[in-house]
Amino acid sequence: MIGMSVHALGRCIVAFAWILLLWLPSSATAQQLWFAPPDSLLRGTVRMSDDFPRLFEAPNEWSFAAQHIAVFKMDEFHVAVEPDDDLRRELDFLAKRHIELEVSVTSVPTDNACGQKIEGMALNINQPLNVIRKLKRLGASLAYVGLDGPLYYGHIDQDRTACKYPLPELASRLARTLRVVWELYPNVKIVDHDGPQAPPGYAALAEQWLDAYRDATGRPLDGWAMEVNWRSDWRERIAATTPVLRRHHIKTGLFLDANGGPTVTDESWMAQARQNGRDLKAAKFDLDFVMIITWMQHPRRMVPETDPLAFTSLVDWYVRYPGSDPAGAAPAR
Numbered sequence: 001m002i003g004m005s006v007h008a009l010g011r012c013i014v015a016f017a018w019i020l021l022l023w024l025p026s027s028a029t030a031q032q033l034w035f036a037p038p039d040s041l042l043r044g045t046v047r048m049s050d051d052f053p054r055l056f057e058a059p060n061e062w063s064f065a066a067q068h069i070a071v072f073k074m075d076e077f078h079v080a081v082e083p084d085d086d087l088r089r090e091l092d093f094l095a096k097r098h099i100e101l102e103v104s105v106t107s108v109p110t111d112n113a114c115g116q117k118i119e120g121m122a123l124n125i126n127q128p129l130n131v132i133r134k135l136k137r138l139g140a141s142l143a144y145v146g147l148d149g150p151l152y153y154g155h156i157d158q159d160r161t162a163c164k165y166p167l168p169e170l171a172s173r174l175a176r177t178l179r180v181v182w183e184l185y186p187n188v189k190i191v192d193h194d195g196p197q198a199p200p201g202y203a204a205l206a207e208q209w210l211d212a213y214r215d216a217t218g219r220p221l222d223g224w225a226m227e228v229n230w231r232s233d234w235r236e237r238i239a240a241t242t243p244v245l246r247r248h249h250i251k252t253g254l255f256l257d258a259n260g261g262p263t264v265t266d267e268s269w270m271a272q273a274r275q276n277g278r279d280l281k282a283a284k285f286d287l288d289f290v291m292i293i294t295w296m297q298h299p300r301r302m303v304p305e306t307d308p309l310a311f312t313s314l315v316d317w318y319v320r321y322p323g324s325d326p327a328g329a330a331p332a333r
Contacts, residue, residue, distance in 0.1 A: 033318065034102065034225075034253065035065070036073035036293035037302050037311055041081055049311075050300045053086075056093045061303035065315035066097055071144065073102040073291065079131045084138060091140045104146030104193060105131060107177050108154045108170065114163040120148035121163065122177070129180050136184045144189050144223065145181055150174055151194045151209045167208055171216035178217055191223035191251070196237035203240040210248050223251035225291055230259055230276050238285055246286070253289035256280060256318070260296045266309045269298035277318050292318065 037055065038048030054061060072094050079087065094101055105128035106120050115121030122128050135142055154163055154170045165173065181188060196202045214220050224245050228234035238254065245252045258264075258272035273294075280290070292314055305312040 031287055032070035032253075032289040033068055033315060034071040034073060034289050034291035035069045035315060036291055038294055038297075039074075039078045039082075041078060043077065046297070048297055049302055051302050054303050055312075056090050058303060059093070062305045062312040062315075064319075065305050065312040066099070068315060068319045069099055070289070071100045071102050071291075073104060073146065073293070076103065076105045076128060076131050079103055079134060087134075088138050091135075091138060095141055100143035101140065102144035102146050102191065103131065103135065103142060104148055105177075107145075107147045108150050108163075108165075108173050109176055110163055110173070114161060115153075116161045118153050118157060118159060118162055120150055120153040125177060125180075128177055132181050132184055142185050142188050144191050145178075145185075146225070147174070147190065147192045147194075149194050149227075150192065151206065152197065155209075156197075156199065156205075167212040168216070171209075171212040174213070175216040189222035189251075190219075191225055191253075192221055193225045193227060193255075196226055196241040197229065197232075202237065203244050206241055207244045207248075210244070210250070220248060221250055223253065223288075225253045225255055225289075227255045230272070235283055238283075242286060251288045252286070253291055254280065254285070254287055255293050256290050256314075257293050257295065258298075260298075264296070264298055266299040266301075269294070269296070270309055270314065273314055274317060277314075277321060281321060290318070 037052060040047055040049050040052040059066060074090075082090070091101070106122040107128055108115070108120055109122045109125040112123050115123065132142070132145070150170060154165050154173075155167060157164070163170075178190060195206065199205075210221055226238060226241060228237065242252055256273065256277055258269045258276060260269075292311075294311065299309055299311050301307060301310045303310050303312050305316050307313060
């Protein structure tokens with residue numbers, strides 16, 4: 001009887017091991033959540049959030065969200081302006097929780113010939129590179145560098161000061177920046193934050209851009225975070241662009257945010273962001289990651305995550321949906 005019991009136990013262990021093996025691949029390829037909260041630094045007279053420092057001072061106020069975030073995004077301005085001691089504290093916080101860092105930069109040097117006040121255009125190449133150098137000096141582990149819309153702002157944009165570079169020249173200029181980035185961080189991955197948006201035929205243009213990027217840098221692009229206008233035919237644009245990215249073996253993601261406007265409030269922004277999240281879940285796109293992000297002064301509060309108007313609550317909601325309240329309130333804790 002004892003021998004049979006041991007044998008039966010052995011069979012159970014083997015069966016359990018097979019279940020784990022079957023489960024692990026789907027878990028390993030699960031959609032990641034990236035998080036891009038606005039900081040509390042003054043940009044002119046504008047302060048984007050009220051309590052960004054509490055993300056690092058009071059981790060218990062967003063512990064559930066933090067456990068589900070794979071990548072934390074900071075922008076170029078934050079890294080450049082934040083005092084060393086504060087930035088080092090933030091970097092240590094992320095490293096201890098095994099949350100990777102992305103820093104987005106203005107990446108295309110224009111040599112002052114064009115691109116005045118155009119996003120993503122660096123009038124001086126040291127503008128983005130000094131940010132990367134500061135991170136290196138502080139010992140930061142940098143996983144991703146985000147490019148601020150080089151395809152749109154460097155090629156498509158029709159503003160009178162826009163550069164409208166041909167794709168090969170655009171990629172060549174971008175490569176000047178990235179060569180120095182790779183000298184400092186040889187293994188850092190590059191993620192394009194772009195479209196899909198006008199003009200018609202964007203998917204074909206994106207494919208040409210990926211080829212030009214590879215030719216100029218000698219490497220394929222690592223990732224692409226698609227920015228959509230939720231008031232447009234975003235489903236059709238994503239459906240057309242995603243296969244192009246997949247053919248190039250590019251990590252494919254999407255920004256989850258909400259539209260702005262003069263009448264937007266924290267309440268209306270969060271309600272729309274949750275509705276966009278529902279629509280995105282329903283569309284079932286083949287995405288590697290979703291970046292929860294805001295470009296405006298809404299929502300003002302980052303924590304606590306139990307507050308349905310705090311930005312971290314959107315992470316909780318997205319992780320738990322459809323189990324969370326359909327009206328958009330945070331689940332009971």
